[in-house]
Amino acid sequence: MRMEDTICALSTPQGxxxxxxIRISGTDTFPILKSVFKPRSxxxxxxxxxxxxxxxxxxxxxxxxxxxxxxxxxxNPNSYTGEDVAEISxxxxxxxxxxxxxxxLNNGCRLADPGEYTMRAYIAGKMDLSxxxxxxxxxxxxxxxxxxxxxxxxxxxxxxxxxxxxxxLIQFASLIELELDFGEEDVEFADRTELLKLLSKIKTIxxxxxxSFETGRVIKNGVPVAIVGxxxxxxxxxxxxxxxxxxxxxxxxxxxxxxxxxDEINIEGIKYRFIDTAGIRETKDLVESxxxxxxxxxxxxxxxxxxxxxxxxLVSNPELIKNEIQILRNQIGQKKLVLVxxxxxxxxxxxxxxITIDEALIKISALTKTxxxxxISQLTSYVNLNALHSxxxxxxxxxxAAELNMSLQDLIKVEEGMAAGISSDFIAMDIRQVLKHxxxxxxxxxxxxxxxxxxxxKFCIGK
Amino acid sequence: MRMEDTICALSTPQGxxxxxxIRISGTDTFPILKSVFKPRSxxxxxxxxxxxxxxxxxxxxxxxxxxxxxxxxxxNPNSYTGEDVAEISxxxxxxxxxxxxxxxLNNGCRLADPGEYTMRAYIAGKMDLSxxxxxxxxxxxxxxxxxxxxxxxxxxxxxxxxxxxxxxLIQFASLIELELDFGEEDVEFADRTELLKLLSKIKTIxxxxxxSFETGRVIKNGVPVAIVGxxxxxxxxxxxxxxxxxxxxxxxxxxxxxxxxxDEINIEGIKYRFIDTAGIRETKDLVESxxxxxxxxxxxxxxxxxxxxxxxxLVSNPELIKNEIQILRNQIGQKKLVLVxxxxxxxxxxxxxxITIDEALIKISALTKTxxxxxISQLTSYVNLNALHSxxxxxxxxxxAAELNMSLQDLIKVEEGMAAGISSDFIAMDIRQVLKHxxxxxxxxxxxxxxxxxxxxKFCIGK
Numbered sequence: 001m002r003m004e005d006t007i008c009a010l011s012t013p014q015g016x017x018x019x020x021x022i023r024i025s026g027t028d029t030f031p032i033l034k035s036v037f038k039p040r041s042x043x044x045x046x047x048x049x050x051x052x053x054x055x056x057x058x059x060x061x062x063x064x065x066x067x068x069x070x071x072x073x074x075x076n077p078n079s080y081t082g083e084d085v086a087e088i089s090x091x092x093x094x095x096x097x098x099x100x101x102x103x104x105l106n107n108g109c110r111l112a113d114p115g116e117y118t119m120r121a122y123i124a125g126k127m128d129l130s131x132x133x134x135x136x137x138x139x140x141x142x143x144x145x146x147x148x149x150x151x152x153x154x155x156x157x158x159x160x161x162x163x164x165x166x167x168x169l170i171q172f173a174s175l176i177e178l179e180l181d182f183g184e185e186d187v188e189f190a191d192r193t194e195l196l197k198l199l200s201k202i203k204t205i206x207x208x209x210x211x212s213f214e215t216g217r218v219i220k221n222g223v224p225v226a227i228v229g230x231x232x233x234x235x236x237x238x239x240x241x242x243x244x245x246x247x248x249x250x251x252x253x254x255x256x257x258x259x260x261x262x263d264e265i266n267i268e269g270i271k272y273r274f275i276d277t278a279g280i281r282e283t284k285d286l287v288e289s290x291x292x293x294x295x296x297x298x299x300x301x302x303x304x305x306x307x308x309x310x311x312x313x314l315v316s317n318p319e320l321i322k323n324e325i326q327i328l329r330n331q332i333g334q335k336k337l338v339l340v341x342x343x344x345x346x347x348x349x350x351x352x353x354x355i356t357i358d359e360a361l362i363k364i365s366a367l368t369k370t371x372x373x374x375x376i377s378q379l380t381s382y383v384n385l386n387a388l389h390s391x392x393x394x395x396x397x398x399x400x401a402a403e404l405n406m407s408l409q410d411l412i413k414v415e416e417g418m419a420a421g422i423s424s425d426f427i428a429m430d431i432r433q434v435l436k437h438x439x440x441x442x443x444x445x446x447x448x449x450x451x452x453x454x455x456x457x458k459f460c461i462g463k
Numbered sequence: 464m465r466m467e468d469t470i471c472a473l474s475t476p477q478g479x480x481x482x483x484x485i486r487i488s489g490t491d492t493f494p495i496l497k498s499v500f501k502p503r504s505x506x507x508x509x510x511x512x513x514x515x516x517x518x519x520x521x522x523x524x525x526x527x528x529x530x531x532x533x534x535x536x537x538x539n540p541n542s543y544t545g546e547d548v549a550e551i552s553x554x555x556x557x558x559x560x561x562x563x564x565x566x567x568l569n570n571g572c573r574l575a576d577p578g579e580y581t582m583r584a585y586i587a588g589k590m591d592l593s594x595x596x597x598x599x600x601x602x603x604x605x606x607x608x609x610x611x612x613x614x615x616x617x618x619x620x621x622x623x624x625x626x627x628x629x630x631x632l633i634q635f636a637s638l639i640e641l642e643l644d645f646g647e648e649d650v651e652f653a654d655r656t657e658l659l660k661l662l663s664k665i666k667t668i669x670x671x672x673x674x675s676f677e678t679g680r681v682i683k684n685g686v687p688v689a690i691v692g693x694x695x696x697x698x699x700x701x702x703x704x705x706x707x708x709x710x711x712x713x714x715x716x717x718x719x720x721x722x723x724x725x726d727e728i729n730i731e732g733i734k735y736r737f738i739d740t741a742g743i744r745e746t747k748d749l750v751e752s753x754x755x756x757x758x759x760x761x762x763x764x765x766x767x768x769x770x771x772x773x774x775x776x777l778v779s780n781p782e783l784i785k786n787e788i789q790i791l792r793n794q795i796g797q798k799k800l801v802l803v804x805x806x807x808x809x810x811x812x813x814x815x816x817x818i819t820i821d822e823a824l825i826k827i828s829a830l831t832k833t834x835x836x837x838x839i840s841q842l843t844s845y846v847n848l849n850a851l852h853s854x855x856x857x858x859x860x861x862x863x864a865a866e867l868n869m870s871l872q873d874l875i876k877v878e879e880g881m882a883a884g885i886s887s888d889f890i891a892m893d894i895r896q897v898l899k900h901x902x903x904x905x906x907x908x909x910x911x912x913x914x915x916x917x918x919x920x921k922f923c924i925g926k
Contacts, residue, residue, distance in 0.1 A: 009481075010480075011480065011482045012480045012481070012482060012555065013477065013483070013555060017477070017923060018474040018475070018486075018926030019474045019484060019925075020475060020476070021475065021484060021552070023481075052507075053513075053517065054535055056515070064611075065614055065618070067614070068617075087552075089484070089550075092474075092475065092476060093603065094605065095604050095607075139480075139554050139555055139556045141556050141558050142557065143558065146558075147556070147559065147562070151528055155528070459481075460480060462481035463480075463555075
């Protein structure tokens with residue numbers, strides 16, 4: 001970490017646009033800015049600039065005008081990084097973006113590493129580590145639920161919870177450590193009953209947080225749904241029907257259109273990733289059996305398995321369908337299985353009413369969109385979002401889950417130690433471990449440089 | 464044009480980034496902002512906001528926090544559009560960009576049309592039409608020369624020149640029209656000798672501007688260079704050698720990397736577009752002769768033709784090479800021809816010194832990069848950039864060139880009419896035509912709605 005440098009980077013997305021923003025942060029922000037910025041008038045002079053003001057003028061490369069720009073002024077400590085910060089709004093030509101960065105580099109800036117602005121904000125105490133991580137999650141959020149969880153975490157919801165737990169535990173730890181100072185005298189400042197109560201309470205909370213990680217993972221990465229079905233079962237028609245459903249729900253705003261990922265569909269704020277697979281028909285053919293192996297691999301990666309078949313086949317050859325379902329059921333273990341009979345528009349209403357396979361069968365026509373709503377409810381009912389709707393903290397970050405898990409193990413160790421009557425100094429040590437793991441989440445203790453590198457290295461440049 | 468609406472759009476490039484900027488402009492900017500913005504503290508209240516200040520707070524969708532944002536405040540008439548403007552800096556998640564736009568649309572904004580901010584700036588008199596067009600050129604500029612010309616034009620260089628010519632001419636036009644009011648009395652307020660002098664001066668300037676369009680086109684669109692050569696002549700090695708030359712010249716700044724277009728190379732601030740063609744060997748084979756036809760079509764679209772051949776062939780079979788050069792020469796007319804013998808590393812130095820074809824032959828090895836510098840000088844010497852280096856105005860816009868051309872025709876008409884002694888009212892009419900065409904360039908006269916639509920329709924959304 002080279003905090004003494006003044007850094008610069010493009011903070012807006014790469015490419016051409018109406019405007020682009022280049023951010024400078026560090027001790028020399030204003031001296032460097034002064035050497036490249038020519039104010040339009042005295043009103044826009046850097047010397048008189050108030051914090052949170054905008055200056056209009058030109059960026060000069062020696063005597064060449066690179067662009068007419070607007071510069072936002074933020075003064076230490078009231079800025080994103082806590083340092084002096086300037087945000088240059090320029091015309092969004094790639095050439096101009098490059099030229100302005102080049103001028104800044106020539107005048108003493110260094111190009112920022114990915115996430116370095118946020119890392120500086122963390123080091124300056126503007127946010128804790130879990131909040132900093134939430135900034136990256138927020139930028140990457142693609143669904144309502146992911147956005148909601150990230151913004152809550154960025155605004156300190158999770159941190160507050162962890163901080164409180166730690167504070168209560170720190171009190172006990174200090175009392176126990178105080179006892180150690182009076183080692184000879186056999187005093188007991190820390191009330192053991194109260195401590196056990198607290199440990200139990202913390203265990204409950206940590207367990208709940210760990211449980212929420214199941215939902216958190218779904219929120220962050222989406223629900224992988226493997227679609228198993230023969231090539232003519234109507235998989236792509238079904239995906240289109242689901243996509244249309246999604247499009248009908250969201251306003252499509254031109255100018256922000258993201259690249260549509262054909263098999264990712266947002267349903268009620270959760271991303272479902274549909275994984276196409278080949279069928280599973282039992283066969284002696286080598287090529288086909290390789291296909292089945294691949295299907296099984298994809299099923300392994302999924303959370304829900306959707307078995308799609310032609311309703312006509314259930315009429316003409318029910319045993320075949322039932323056989324395939326049996327093979328699937330043997331394969332998927334605890335995963336949820338959704339059975340969907342497609343193309344009910346091709347059989348009579350009477351037939352459609354009668355077909356059954358002794359299972360909760362969903363009858364649809366992807367073509368006419370009959371039954372698609374029911375399928376959607378079925379899918380969403382399989383995703384446990386109680387934690388989301390109860391407004392409780394949801395852990396979405398694997399690093400946090402790992403630390404929580406380690407603190408849980410240490411909590412159990414403390415309890416067991418106390419039950420076994422081990423001496424206070426060991427108990428104090430184990431409590432310190434719990435505190436360390438909880439502290440790692442929010443970064444209040446000395447966090448390993450490697451961890452910081454991993455966290456901030458995942459950021460985009462300019463944030 | 465629906466100027467009474469308040470418009471919003473994403474102004475930064477599409478996609479994910481550290482931050483994104485959404486711009487609002489129009490009469491209701493601040494009322495709409497007030498309904499969605501919750502200031503962090505009283506210091507950041509919209510009511511007390513000074514022009515050119517930044518407010519920190521949250522964008523709310525009813526009671527849901529969409530994002531923590533910074534908002535730049537610009538008050539009518541001191542803004543880009545001349546209207547009340549707010550620029551919302553949010554986290555660069557695509558989801559957040561969409562949500563903020565959605566909230567703004569729900570609260571009374573309309574999504575801006577492409578270029579609508581700049582069109583409003585033009586209509587408010589913040590810039591004239593040629594300056595507005597320069598904004599689009601500036602955003603699209605990819606080379607030093609294109610950037611330099613666009614920024615000069617945006618800053619009013621060209622407009623000033625046209626305005627002065629018009630003003631001088633308007634004086635004469637008014638005097639002549641005054642004469643018409645005294646029709647019976649045969650007075651002559653406008654000095655005919657002075658008028659002829661002025662017409663001649665304007666003709667000279669307009670002609671110079673029209674001439675500059677040759678350079679302007681090159682600056683804006685690059686120089687198309689057709690590379691003619693057999694498949695094994697080393698075309699792609701040559702392109703790589705030229706590309707490396709370019710890369711050595713520019714600092715590569717991560718975070719702004721544009722998609723490399725393999726056959727576009729920037730040399731001394733000018734873009735050269737290399738067009739690959741098949742060879743031109745004379746043949747009776749139908750397929751091959753179709754190939755030659757295509758080569759000739761590509762030559763037609765180019766400004767420079769680069770004939771690349773294997774130096775070994777000039778040693779072994781000079782007549783073949785000379786024959787091909789003759790075919791080319793017959794085909795290309797006035798275009799520049801560059802003759803390049805490649806692979807001189809494969810023949811002895813002695814042979815290399817001796818090979819000749821009675822032409823300015825450039826001997827290179829694209830592989831070892833021998834002679835590539837000389838080739839580059841040859842290419843650049845064929846591009847007339849005098850106008851660029853003399854710091855004179857350069858016309859880059861086909862619309863401007865067309866208007867200049869029409870005004871030139873009308874200037875000639877005025878001169879001819881005066882020589883033929885036609886009556887003053889006809890002269891006045893022709894002068895009005897000159898004024899109209901010059902005026903169309905900067906948009907001081909009533910510009911056709913269709914023209915405005917065409918000009919601003921080419922902009923990106925958000926500018």
